[in-house]
Each structure stands twice: as structure tokens, then as C-alpha cells.
Amino acid sequence: MKFKINVKGRILLTILFLIIVSLPVYADNLTNSSTNVLNYFNITTSNYTVSNPANSSNSSSTNSTNSSKITVDKLDILNNATEATINVWVKQNKYRENGGLAGKYEANPFSRSFLVRTVLNNSLSVVLSSNGNQGITHTSTTTLKCGITNNNKWTMISVSFDGNKVIYYKNGRKCDEDTTSVKMLYAASIPLTLGYGNNVELNGEVDDYKVYRKALKIEQIRRLYEENSKGGDQGNSLTILTYHQILENGSNASDHVNKVNFTEQIEYLNKSGFKGLTVAEYDQIRKTNSSIPKKSIIITFDDGWKSIYEKAFPILDNYSYVATNFIVTNYANGSSGYISYMNWSEVEDLKDKGWDVQSHSVSHKNLINLSEEEYRKQLNDSKTILKDKLNVDANSFAFPFSSSNQSYTEICGEYYDLCWTKATKASSPSYVYKNTLNVFSSLKRINIGFDTTLNWFKSMLGRDTDIEVEGNKTGYT
Numbered sequence: 063m064k065f066k067i068n069v070k071g072r073i074l075l076t077i078l079f080l081i082i083v084s085l086p087v088y089a090d091n092l093t094n095s096s097t098n099v100l101n102y103f104n105i106t107t108s109n110y111t112v113s114n115p116a117n118s119s120n121s122s123s124t125n126s127t128n129s130s131k132i133t134v135d136k137l138d139i140l141n142n143a144t145e146a147t148i149n150v151w152v153k154q155n156k157y158r159e160n161g162g163l164a165g166k167y168e169a170n171p172f173s174r175s176f177l178v179r180t181v182l183n184n185s186l187s188v189v190l191s192s193n194g195n196q197g198i199t200h201t202s203t204t205t206l207k208c209g210i211t212n213n214n215k216w217t218m219i220s221v222s223f224d225g226n227k228v229i230y231y232k233n234g235r236k237c238d239e240d241t242t243s244v245k246m247l248y249a250a251s252i253p254l255t256l257g258y259g260n261n262v263e264l265n266g267e268v269d270d271y272k273v274y275r276k277a278l279k280i281e282q283i284r285r286l287y288e289e290n291s292k293g294g295d296q297g298n299s300l301t302i303l304t305y306h307q308i309l310e311n312g313s314n315a316s317d318h319v320n321k322v323n324f325t326e327q328i329e330y331l332n333k334s335g336f337k338g339l340t341v342a343e344y345d346q347i348r349k350t351n352s353s354i355p356k357k358s359i360i361i362t363f364d365d366g367w368k369s370i371y372e373k374a375f376p377i378l379d380n381y382s383y384v385a386t387n388f389i390v391t392n393y394a395n396g397s398s399g400y401i402s403y404m405n406w407s408e409v410e411d412l413k414d415k416g417w418d419v420q421s422h423s424v425s426h427k428n429l430i431n432l433s434e435e436e437y438r439k440q441l442n443d444s445k446t447i448l449k450d451k452l453n454v455d456a457n458s459f460a461f462p463f464s465s466s467n468q469s470y471t472e473i474c475g476e477y478y479d480l481c482w483t484k485a486t487k488a489s490s491p492s493y494v495y496k497n498t499l500n501v502f503s504s505l506k507r508i509n510i511g512f513d514t515t516l517n518w519f520k521s522m523l524g525r526d527t528d529i530e531v532e533g534n535k536t537g538y539t
């Protein structure tokens with residue numbers, strides 16, 4: 063990859079760019095479906111100033127000596143792409159009509175592919191070409207102000223293309239969309255230019271480019287915003303792992319994980335610098351509006367199996383991780399038939415070693431089949447019993463089988479701060495935070511099962527965005 067940066071004192075940037083890698087970041091890790099392949103190109107420009115000449119005019123600057131566009135040769139991941147997302151942070155000093163944000167676009171024959179630029183003061187224009195010679199221009203509705211405000215504040219602009227629509231996003235939120243007749247982006251053999259396009263520079267600063275060969279979904283773009291340090295107070299990515307039984311030789315069951323695999327996973331977390339959070343700690347972070355520490359992970363265990371105590375604990379303890387137990391109070395009571403589960407003294411022993419204890423109901427029934435009265439009793443009694451037996455205030459409830467509906471999830475929010483339901487689809491509620499009735503879909507508990515490969519496990523961690531992964535066959539129990 064070669065870069066030409068026509069601005070003095072930017073040698074360091076050249077070095078930065080030279081270490082850019084064109085990454086199929088998660089693609090190789092997603093073993094089950096090629097539809098999840100996410101080609102990805104990332105540039106962190108350290109607040110690169112594109113152009114701010116003192117006497118800048120609004121005209122395009124052809125061959126300007128002040129030209130400071132960033133040029134990236136051989137960006138081919140969008141060649142013939144039928145889906146794409148361009149994501150960039152920008153800060154504008156002074157508005158310039160048609161100032162390019164990113165593009166592979168010149169007026170010469172076979173040099174048109176795509177261009178994102180700022181137009182009409184605070185709108186966006188996206189030009190796409192499928193043949194390299196004609197560009198189809200799409201412009202966001204001016205009253206929606208999808209472009210950069212001239213306020214010198216960092217703004218995240220994202221544009222996605224899916225062969226049918228162009229969607230404009232501002233600061234992680236959908237702003238507008240246009241249908242397009244372009245089905246595929248032309249493979250123009252010119253470089254990608256950043257902070258520049260079709261001969262016009264942006265008048266401002268740019269940073270953190272991400273280019274995807276995929277039309278990211280709304281919630282993914284929202285997370286790009288939230289996870290960026292410029293993106294405000296919404297915290298960082300947080301992966302929540304759900305385990306059940308850790309066995310020497312598990313069967314092919316969704317709640318079994320072989321000890322050797324579990325060890326490998328925890329070793330990987332430790333080696334990669336992930337820091338453990340408990341559910342209670344996470345709850346405090348939310349309550350106090352604090353930031354989630356970078357590279358945090360929550361390890362949870364459902365049902366309170368004895369193998370957690372006997373097998374999982376020593377391994378976690380070896381790496382100084384503590385986890386969270388979601389306990390079924392009837393199981394822990396140790397009445398006949400529940401000998402495979404931890405008893406209260408074992409749960410308490412883990413609690414004394416720093417583990418968190420939360421509720422997974424009284425009797426592990428499918429709660430949506432219960433009357434509201436019976437259901438409320440499960441919520442209330444399990445909380446009371448945990449207080450009596452362990453002196454813990456459970457503030458989180460995991461639904462057995464992850465089975466809930468909107469109404470029961472909201473009722474749960476009367477008793478608990480966090481109510482975890484299911485997480486297979488972004489459209490399904492993941493949890494409800496107490497008294498807000500807000501459904502958060504991005505924070506998911508990911509079930510680790512017998513069939514979870516290490517590569518798949520790795521792909522779940524520290525993600526930039528929530529890529530829904532098919533083939534996670536394991537259920538949520």
C-alpha cells in the first residue's frame with residue numbers, strides 16, 4: 063500500500079498509514095456462514111487536518127499547493143461491491159461545498175466508483191457508479207441536516223449501500239435514505255481519497271475511517287458511534303458469556319462445554335487482556351453512568367450446576383477471574399433430584415471468593431406459561447430466598463430458557479435492575495433496565511456450548527459491531 067500526502071510535517075502519518083492492514087477482521091472466524099463475511103478496512107488518522115488554508119475559498123482547488131488529501135492506493139475491497147459502508151469522523155472548520163469525505167471518484171472515464179461529500183451546508187451527497195462513467199447522485203433531505211454542522215465538533219458520518227438503498231447516518235442514528243438504481247460499485251482503478259473527492263477537499267479534520275464491504279445495520283452503526291472515544295458516554299463493547307456445565311467429557315448438548323475447551327477459552331481471555339466484570343458491577347456502572355472499562359468481559363453461569371464449583375472455579379481462579387452465578391433457588395435447596403447442582407454452602411463459598419449471585423427463578427419453569435401472579439412470585443421469592451440464604455441483593459434476573467415476552471420483561475423490571483431475556487436477534491429484547499422500560503438490544507448474553515469453536519469464541523470478543531452470527535446452534539437455557 064502506498065500513500066501520497068502532500069503536506070509538510072506529516073511523515074509520521076505516512077508511517078501510520080504504512081502499517082494499515084486491510085483486514086478481514088472477523089471473516090475467518092465465522093465458520094458457519096459466508097454471509098457473515100465482513101471485509102473491513104480501518105484507518106486511524108490521529109485527527110488529520112485535511113485543509114484549512116487561511117485564505118481558503120469555496121471553490122474547488124485544482125492542483126492546489128495546499129492540497130492535503132489522503133490518498134490510499136489499491137483499496138479494492140469495494141470493487142464490484144453490492145454492499146458497502148463508509149464510516150468517518152469529521153470536524154468542520156469552515157463549510158466547503160462538495161468537500162469530499164471519501165471517494166474513489168474522478169471525472170475521467172472509468173474513474174467513477176463512489177463518493178461521499180458534503181453539500182448544501184449541512185447535507186450529504188453520495189454519488190455511485192456501476193459503470194465508471196456515469197454517476198448517480200443521491201442527496202439527503204436538506205431539512206433533516208444529515209451532514210456536518212459547521213460547529214467544529216466531531217461528527218460521525220456513515221453511509222451504507224445495499225444495492226437497493228443508500229442510508230445516511232449521523233452520529234450513529236439513521237437520518238435519511240434514498241433508493242438507488244446502482245446495484246454494484248464500479249471497480250475504478252484509482253486510489254481512494256480521504257478528505258477529498260472529485261477534486262474538492264473538505265475544510266476540516268477527519269479521523270477513524272472504516273470501510274466495510276457490507277451494509278451495516280442500524281444497531282451496528284450505533285455501536286460504532288458508542289464505541290468510539292469521540293462518541294460520548296455510551297460505553298464500550300461488552301461481551302457477556304453464558305455457560306452452564308463444564309464437563310470432562312460433555313455430550314453434544316447446548317449447555318455442555320468440555321473442560322479442555324473451557325480452559326482454552328479462559329486462557330485466551332487472560333492472554334488477550336480481558337478484565338472480568340460481574341453483573342453487579344455492570345449494574346453499578348449503569349446506575350452511575352460510568353464508562354465500561356475497555357476490554358471488559360462478563361462471565362456468567364446459569365442454573366448453578368455442581369460442575370461450576372468443581373471444574374470451572376479452579377480454572378477461573380487460576381487466572382483471577384470471578385464470574386456471576388444465576389441461581390435457581392429450588393435447585394440450590396438440594397432437595398432430592400437436584401444433586402447435580404451446587405448447594406447453598408457451595409454457592410456461598412464462591413460468593414465469599416468474589417463471585418456474584420443473581421436470580422434465575424425459583425423453579426426454572428417457562429415463565430410465560432405461568433399466570434402473572436405465579437410469575438411475580440418467581441421474581442419475588444427467588445430474590446427473597448437469595449437474601450435469606452446468602453445475604454445478597456440480587457439485582458439481575460435471567461429468564462429460564464430465555465423465554466419471555468415484552469410484557470413479562472417489563473414486569474421483571476419492577477423487581478430487578480437487569481432482566482435478561484434472549485439475544486439471538488437484535489430485534490429481540492436482551493434486557494430491560496429497571497424503571498426505564500427501555501429495551502437494550504446490543505448487550506447480549508452469548509451462549510457458549512459444546513459446539514463453540516475457539517475461533518468462534520474469539521470472534522465474539524471486543525467487537526466493533528454486533529454482527530449477527532448464524533450457526534450458533536446452541537439455545538439459551
Ligand SMILES: [Zn+2]
Pocket residue numbers: 364365422426462463539
Ligand atoms: Zn437455565
